[in-house]
Amino acid sequence: MERMVVLKKEILRIGEEALHELQQLNNSEALQELKVKVLGKKGSLTALLRQMGSLGPEERPMMGQVVNEMRSRLEKAWEERSAELEVIALEKRLAAERIDISLPGSRVASGHYHPLTQVVEEIEDIFLGMGFQIAEGPEIESDYYNFEALNLPKDHPAREMQDSFYITEEILLRTQTSPVQIRTMEKLHPHLPVKVIAPGTVYRNDDDATHSPMFHQVEGLMVDQGIRMSDLKGILLNFSRQMFGESREIRLRPSFFPFTEPSAEVDVSCMLCGGAGCRLCKGTGWIEILGSGMVHPKVLEMGGYNPKEVTGFAFGMGVERIAMLKFGIEDMRLLFDNDLRFLQQF
Amino acid sequence: MKVSMEWLHKLVDVNQTAEELAETLTRGGIEVESVENLNKGFEKVVIGEISSLTKHPNADRLWVCDVNVGQKNVTIVTGAQNLQAGDRIPVAMIGAVLPNDLAIRKSKLRGVVSEGMLCSREELLLDASVGLDRSEGGILVLAAEAPIGENFGKYLGREDSVLDLELYPNRPDCLAMVNVAREVASLTGKQPHLPKWADTAKGLDLPAAENLKIIIEEEELCRRYAGLVVENVHIAPSPEWMQRRLKAAGVRPISNIVDITNYCMLEMGQPLHAFDRDKITGNIHVRSAKAGEKIVTLDGVERSLQADTLLIADDRQALAVAGVMGGVDSEVTGDTKCLLIESAHFAGVSIRRTSRRLGLRSEASNRYEKGVNPYGCVATLGRVCELLLELGAGRPVAFLDELKTLPLQRQITLSVQHTSTVLGLELKDSDIRQVLENLNFKYEEMEGIFDVEIPTYRADLEIEEDLMEEVARLRGYDLIPTTLPQGDTTQGRRTPEQEFRRRLRKVLVQSGMDEVMTYTFTGAAKDAQWGSAQHSISLLNPLREELSVMRTSLVPGLLEVAAKNTARRNTEISIFEVGTTYWGDEKPLRELPREVLRVAGVAVGKSGRHWLNSQTQYDFFYVKGILEEIAREFGLKFDYRMSENRPRLHPGRSADVYLHNECIGFLGEIHPSEEKEWALERAVLFELDLGVLFKHMRPIVRAQSIPRFPAINRDLAVVVPIDTSAAAVMTKIHKLGGELLQNVELFDVYTGKSIPEGRKSLAFSLHYQSLERTLTDEEVNILNSRILEGIQQEFDAEWRK
Numbered sequence A: 001m002e003r004m005v006v007l008k009k010e011i012l013r014i015g016e017e018a019l020h021e022l023q024q025l026n027n028s029e030a031l032q033e034l035k036v037k038v039l040g041k042k043g044s045l046t047a048l049l050r051q052m053g054s055l056g057p058e059e060r061p062m063m064g065q066v067v068n069e070m071r072s073r074l075e076k077a078w079e080e081r082s083a084e085l086e087v088i089a090l091e092k093r094l095a096a097e098r099i100d101i102s103l104p105g106s107r108v109a110s111g112h113y114h115p116l117t118q119v120v121e122e123i124e125d126i127f128l129g130m131g132f133q134i135a136e137g138p139e140i141e142s143d144y145y146n147f148e149a150l151n152l153p154k155d156h157p158a159r160e161m162q163d164s165f166y167i168t169e170e171i172l173l174r175t176q177t178s179p180v181q182i183r184t185m186e187k188l189h190p191h192l193p194v195k196v197i198a199p200g201t202v203y204r205n206d207d208d209a210t211h212s213p214m215f216h217q218v219e220g221l222m223v224d225q226g227i228r229m230s231d232l233k234g235i236l237l238n239f240s241r242q243m244f245g246e247s248r249e250i251r252l253r254p255s256f257f258p259f260t261e262p263s264a265e266v267d268v269s270c271m272l273c274g275g276a277g278c279r280l281c282k283g284t285g286w287i288e289i290l291g292s293g294m295v296h297p298k299v300l301e302m303g304g305y306n307p308k309e310v311t312g313f314a315f316g317m318g319v320e321r322i323a324m325l326k327f328g329i330e331d332m333r334l335l336f337d338n339d340l341r342f343l344q345q346f
Numbered sequence B: 001m002k003v004s005m006e007w008l009h010k011l012v013d014v015n016q017t018a019e020e021l022a023e024t025l026t027r028g029g030i031e032v033e034s035v036e037n038l039n040k041g042f043e044k045v046v047i048g049e050i051s052s053l054t055k056h057p058n059a060d061r062l063w064v065c066d067v068n069v070g071q072k073n074v075t076i077v078t079g080a081q082n083l084q085a086g087d088r089i090p091v092a093m094i095g096a097v098l099p100n101d102l103a104i105r106k107s108k109l110r111g112v113v114s115e116g117m118l119c120s121r122e123e124l125l126l127d128a129s130v131g132l133d134r135s136e137g138g139i140l141v142l143a144a145e146a147p148i149g150e151n152f153g154k155y156l157g158r159e160d161s162v163l164d165l166e167l168y169p170n171r172p173d174c175l176a177m178v179n180v181a182r183e184v185a186s187l188t189g190k191q192p193h194l195p196k197w198a199d200t201a202k203g204l205d206l207p208a209a210e211n212l213k214i215i216i217e218e219e220e221l222c223r224r225y226a227g228l229v230v231e232n233v234h235i236a237p238s239p240e241w242m243q244r245r246l247k248a249a250g251v252r253p254i255s256n257i258v259d260i261t262n263y264c265m266l267e268m269g270q271p272l273h274a275f276d277r278d279k280i281t282g283n284i285h286v287r288s289a290k291a292g293e294k295i296v297t298l299d300g301v302e303r304s305l306q307a308d309t310l311l312i313a314d315d316r317q318a319l320a321v322a323g324v325m326g327g328v329d330s331e332v333t334g335d336t337k338c339l340l341i342e343s344a345h346f347a348g349v350s351i352r353r354t355s356r357r358l359g360l361r362s363e364a365s366n367r368y369e370k371g372v373n374p375y376g377c378v379a380t381l382g383r384v385c386e387l388l389l390e391l392g393a394g395r396p397v398a399f400l401d402e403l404k405t406l407p408l409q410r411q412i413t414l415s416v417q418h419t420s421t422v423l424g425l426e427l428k429d430s431d432i433r434q435v436l437e438n439l440n441f442k443y444e445e446m447e448g449i450f451d452v453e454i455p456t457y458r459a460d461l462e463i464e465e466d467l468m469e470e471v472a473r474l475r476g477y478d479l480i481p482t483t484l485p486q487g488d489t490t491q492g493r494r495t496p497e498q499e500f501r502r503r504l505r506k507v508l509v510q511s512g513m514d515e516v517m518t519y520t521f522t523g524a525a526k527d528a529q530w531g532s533a534q535h536s537i538s539l540l541n542p543l544r545e546e547l548s549v550m551r552t553s554l555v556p557g558l559l560e561v562a563a564k565n566t567a568r569r570n571t572e573i574s575i576f577e578v579g580t581t582y583w584g585d586e587k588p589l590r591e592l593p594r595e596v597l598r599v600a601g602v603a604v605g606k607s608g609r610h611w612l613n614s615q616t617q618y619d620f621f622y623v624k625g626i627l628e629e630i631a632r633e634f635g636l637k638f639d640y641r642m643s644e645n646r647p648r649l650h651p652g653r654s655a656d657v658y659l660h661n662e663c664i665g666f667l668g669e670i671h672p673s674e675e676k677e678w679a680l681e682r683a684v685l686f687e688l689d690l691g692v693l694f695k696h697m698r699p700i701v702r703a704q705s706i707p708r709f710p711a712i713n714r715d716l717a718v719v720v721p722i723d724t725s726a727a728a729v730m731t732k733i734h735k736l737g738g739e740l741l742q743n744v745e746l747f748d749v750y751t752g753k754s755i756p757e758g759r760k761s762l763a764f765s766l767h768y769q770s771l772e773r774t775l776t777d778e779e780v781n782i783l784n785s786r787i788l789e790g791i792q793q794e795f796d797a798e799w800r801k
């Protein structure tokens, strides 16, 4: 009996000491060490447990209960303490890892597309979405494709609208993307429908604040049975809204192109003032964006189609102009100046 | 074409302001470029009379005037010393903004309130022809009968607006006032009231000229030549109303005869020319110039004529360059007693050629170039007769009309149904009728088919579609609905090549390069440096020498951009362009040349400083990295060989790029001796041909499964002679490693401490992998040793432990 009292006292002493000590510990390794020292195979409490053999059989269960209670008290305390220490350690880590979030982010070395590329691709995507293909043709063209096949015979006064760069008398830098109309029809006929746009570089002998000797156009051509001028209007309204905003309206004005009849200039309601009148639209509420019309019967014939069986529409727009309107660029020359401070804005 | 509103009002009822009419015309297809108010600056200037003038109480040099401006009197202070009571003077009222932009406000001058300003010629931008002589140096004093209270601009005949029409080439008819009036009438639904000659085709009621014949020798270039002989000519200034209209149209008044010919041209669209009849010897010949023939034109210049120049001549000599300018020898002068007035039709092509060649352009040549109605020649002379008599300038006595084949009068059949279909606009017969009536066109109608007689002045109307446009524009383009094309839907997608170019741009942009766009023409010398002078194509009419040949290389354009940016202190330059080069295989070109697509780039400087990242120097390897990125994107492998024959590149820092044993371009540092020309230091550039790239690109990615068995990595460092090619060592490793060696990376190149002079250390990371099983260390060790031995033998290499 006496033996049991001594043992019990010893258990309590070791237990209380360990409980006290673990409160002082402030890292999980020391905590683990202490745990082994007390509860491990060779631990002090475990050693006491072995001495239970010296007790009487009726004392053993009582003693077992004392040991187990102490063990679970210790284990609970260990758990609590180690959770506490984890929290402390985490807080310490978080405090240590604090950064100055105002510092600039690391460099992502991505370049920039030229604004004209962006605009051409946007125009392409809009028309691809409406089922048009993209056609291309040479920049150095024959007089035949650039003029004659487009109903502009030699000495036609309308040739004067365009000052050309010549290479020989018969070969020149194309002044418009319209020759691609003829080339496309020649290639596709008699297939229907013909439904293409033709983006490309064009040239005119002109160089001032509003003209560049080299610039870009996107031509459009659709030929099929029963194509109407109202279809042209519908396609261009659709385009204008996708390009310049859902609330845009368009209007057509009579115009003249040798290769279309009837012909129309197309205005879009001003994207800056919405039509009320401002500096951009010179107070009119409208901005001219492209030329268009029904394909001239002679041009259809030149392309190999019978104008009695099919009709078509065509249009052409200046990419620089669209880009200037879209991005608010005031001076066209910036587009070919290639100053990186300008290009890197896009 | 400048159209005076005052004149237009005489030819058609207009109930719109000039601005409104401009809008109507523009929406109707006749673009009005500007509306000029001739009275600008005079809106608030009126004629006043000085009732009294007294010395200013507080200033010696100033006068206080009491001025009657019609409805009331105003007090005005002036410093002018040339006035007296009763003088009529221009008064700028408060609110006026004068032609010299001076704004008039109420002001107080030394205690006296001045309610306006008395004006001098200078302030009104007038010359000495206006007002009395004593206006000089002071206030403009007008004639005593100047009406008090009248607007000063009106008094000067300036109360008019002028519309400037920007005509499309298909509407030269609108270079005549009568046709502008017709157009206005059609668009506004009004009736024009034109001179009777505008609508008549009959001849003049005059006898044929005696002793004078017209002989047309160039039938192709002159379809018609009509002449009017005028006697009792009395040369004098033309009346004020005519001068005013001429001035509004931008034509300088000269004398009654010249003014009548100009006036009739502006009105009817038919150019006219007056000869002194007495200076004509024999008959009139319309012929081509003889070689070496000369003429002194009205501007006093002696001109040598080329053989194909169309002339008007008499039996002896040239009298005029047809349609362009008269000669001095037959010029109308103050002594002229008898005239021959020419009203002819010349071919536009010939007139254009001549006027270009002589550098002479006139109202007449402009009209001939654009197209004149040959049916109007005689009618215009009828109008001339009317005005000659009205002005008392002479008496028409005889008439000639030599006429060759004229173009047929046109008839166009218009189907209402077809028009509705093409326009997408539902039209009734009555709609078409209405349009044709508004146009004043004659027609016959049968069950929706209209046979329309086209007036000769509308030469632009040739086919049914032309009439459809008339219908659409007179009805208003706004009436056309918006529809979408019917028929099967089609699929739009880029061709593989278009997609390839897009991906290429994307790789370059993602690699950090900025896209630029340069002119495709450049200077011959610059292009020859980087491209091929043998193939370059020259323009016949370049803007300037630096833009005179089509490029055969993109490099000069890019170097220029790089140099320009460097000069502007943009120091991180990494740019590319995807563009066309142009290759002519013969000189001169007979066939269209080859257009070859290329990509090129230039990098110079280093990436910007950043607190986190180290600066990247734009060097050979930076650019090579980008090329490798391109190769990777398209599933290709480029081969780099030290370049020979690239004298403008650094010989030790440049490479030719090969793909499947074909040289597709180069990369390298610019040769130090080139740096000065471009003011660029250590620029690195590349240029690749895209055709071969596209041909060999991997069309589609074939996915590979991820290996299920672990890989083993081994590092291998060897010390080799310094000029050993790392790529060669790598190739050898691959070969020796066989199938199990999946990948080799070079991760370190080192020279310096612990490496002997003349040698370098290369460190590779070798990645062994089997798709079938787990590799053992032993077999990898065997492979590694085999590789090391092989390299030691081939490259004089030592193993670096």
Ligand SMILES: [Zn+2]
Binding pocket: A270, A271, A272, A273, A274, A275, A276, A277, A278, A279, A280, A281, A282, A283, A285, A286
């Ligand atoms: Zn606006």
